[in-house]
Amino acid sequence: MSIQQLYSEAQQLSTAKLRDDIVQRLYERSHRLCREGIKYTESRRDTRTEKLDAIFTSPIFGFPIMLTMLGVLFYLTIAGANIPSSMLAEFFGSLEIYLSAFFTFIQAPDWVHGVLVLGLYRGTTWVISVMLPPMAIFFPTFALLENYGYLPRVAFNMDRLFKRVGAHGKQSLTMAMGFGCNAAAVISTRIIESPRERMLAILTNNFVPCNGRWGTLIVLASLFMAANFTGGLKSLVTTGVIVGIVMFGIIVTFFVSWVLSKTALKGVPTHYTLELPPYRKPKIFDTVVRSSLTKSWSVLMRAVKVAAPAAILTWVFANIFIGDTSILMYAVEFLDPFGKLLGLDGYIMMAFILGLPANEIVLPILLMGYLSTGSLTEVDSLVDLKQIFLDHGWTWLTALNMMLFSLLHYPCGTTLLNIYKETKSKKWTFLAFLIPTVIAILVPLIITQTVRFFGWL
Amino acid sequence: MGNSYRVALAGNPNTGKSTLFNALTGLRQHTGNWAGKTVSLAQGNVLYKDKTFNLIDLPGTYSLFSNSNDEEVARNYIVFEKPDVTVVVLDATSLERNFNLALQVLEMTKNVIICINLIDVAEKQGININERILTNRLGVPVIKISARNKKGFPMLLDTIDRIVTGAIECVPVQTTYPDDIEEQIKNIEPKVSELIGNRLSARWVSLRLLDGDEKLLNEISKRFGQKEGSE
Secondary structure (H helix, E strand, O other), X not given: OOHHHHHHHHHHHXXXXXXXXXXXXXXXXXXXXXXXXXXXXXXOOOXXXXXXXXXXXXXXXXXXXXXXHHHHHHHHHHHHHHHHHHHHHHHHHHHHHHHHHHHHHOOOXXXXXXXXXXXXXXXXXXXXXXXXXXXXXXXXXXXXXXXXXXXXXXXXXXXXXXXXXXXXXXXXXXXXXXXXXXXXXXXXXXXXXXXHHXXXXXXXXXXXXXXXXXXXXXXXXXXXXXXXXOHHHHHHHHHHHHHHHHHHHHHHHHHHHHHHHHOOOOOOOOOOOOOOOOOOOOOHHHHHHXXXXXXXXXXXXXXHHHHHHHHHHHHHHHHOEEOOEEHHHHHHHHHHHHHHHOOOOHHHHHHHHHOOXXXXXXXXXXXXXXXXXXXXXXXXXXHHHHHHHHHOOOOHHHHHHHHHHHHHOOOOHHHHHHHHHHHOOHHXXXXXXXXXXXXXXXXXXXXXXXXXXXXXX | OXXXXXXXXXXXXXXXXXXXXXXXXXXXXXXXXXOOXXXXXXXXXXXXXXXXXXXXXXXXXXXXXXXXXXHHHHHHHHXXXXXXXXXEEEEHHHHHHHHHHHHHHHHHOOOEEEEEEOHHHHHHOOEEEOHHHHHHHHOOOEEEOEOOOOEOHHHHHHHHHHHHOOOOOOOOOOOOOOHHHHHHHHHHHHHHHHHHOOOOXXXXXXXXXXXXXXXXXXXXXHHHHHHHHHO
């Protein structure tokens, strides 16, 4: 007899209320165990949690508090990362002089110096100095909020909005994971039981800017959006822009979820119980050490592993000439008309395409592209950086469009791979690529054409 | 290595399972894959006496009825990968809800330790837990710990040690169901037993078949199907 036959036999024996009976018995036994094995000496209830919940999940204060928390988190990250970032950049810059000197000393051919120092070294150190400080601040702070027990309250607050667009309230938790890494967040959608709502969460996750896109967003926002401000105000304006970008991503998430649940993924959201655990004081030291050491480190290693080959590849493409034009330039010129239509340019499109393996490397590739075509300036500070962009015809519109494209475009290679592993469907993986790409093209296109039509620029 | 034992950590979400895992393994954790499932679970080693305990942090779940992917992952690990010991971590402040999962684990496997965490918080709230009565009722060791404060670890590790050496034998007390269900189980259990031998608990599989757990059915035919052909 096979297991299948046994199964059908069992099904004939079984009754519809069997599961209910089983669960009821388990709960009865749990109750009995507690009655026998536990004594309550004093009935001191956890009133602190109740009081805090009245504030954090209040219909009036809930959303403002959430937005403030998000703002503070971003502000700390941006303002705090500024100085260590420039210190790291300076440090790597000064080290580069010695490296170059060493290569001259051993009389290495120019191309070896080019590949290793100008390509590999510059590319990876850029990723490190731009990515590491924000990560080292963002991850521990976020982990503290998580350990304190605030995140489930966010899910609670957002639940009604998600319900309205036909998605699952727990999606806000997977979105919160997305701030760190979309690839990890796609795996975390497992907490959503219903396959339909889980698919919605997977398909829309990359509208939350992951750690790899932080660098791009922060740099562009502070260079172009907050250009006329200085000191503390500058960080504040940058934060405002970033919060705006994140909010826009959330709006797009709602919109896409709504459209999908009316079309390809029809259905009514399932009910679920969300546990609101008691607030617990996090072990601050442990949390900070663990999240900055392990999490930042592993994300950074991934970034470097991808950045290193991409940096070499870009340098090679930029320096192999067919006729009098490099391979990179052929691609750039090919992509340029399309990029211009979106208020971007060929270099930017090229950077996003080469950046498919990891979003961290989009900006470094873009810079290497710009720098490979003549003006080989040393990028010692953000001012130099802005000059490079301006030399290539950038305006605030270019920066805004690039930020939006970065926010909305297709998920990175790792994320796509995880989506395929989780959904086991080529169709849905392709859609996870297609939907964001179409949106990422449409939004800058509309903005650019509108701005040009009204002659605002 | 004959001195290496696999210890799985199961439990509801937010019971401090990962805190326990990290506290026991230190920062020496790494992610590992296991056969058949493309998900990575955190794994880490604890050295105790002359032995290595390889801890596996299963996803936190409220039940093991395979409603969700996470539940399936945790369930499959306990049942098919057969860890040497399964530690079920419970939140001392909400035991009544947490026991549900523990009782399900007791139906699935033999070597179980019930580990009641957050005992410091519970004591502050005036909750006194008599672990002897619970041990007696459940048939497996019940241990109180505070993972945050690293309290109760020696006892936990020693109990794991004594289970793997055979010094303690776990005899999980099974939940009895209403008479009609028990009758159905009695009907089907011998046939299940004949088919799967002692690779899985026949009582538990019978119960799952009666409950219409198709995912488990598929998993069993996938894992045991080929073997039967060659035997």
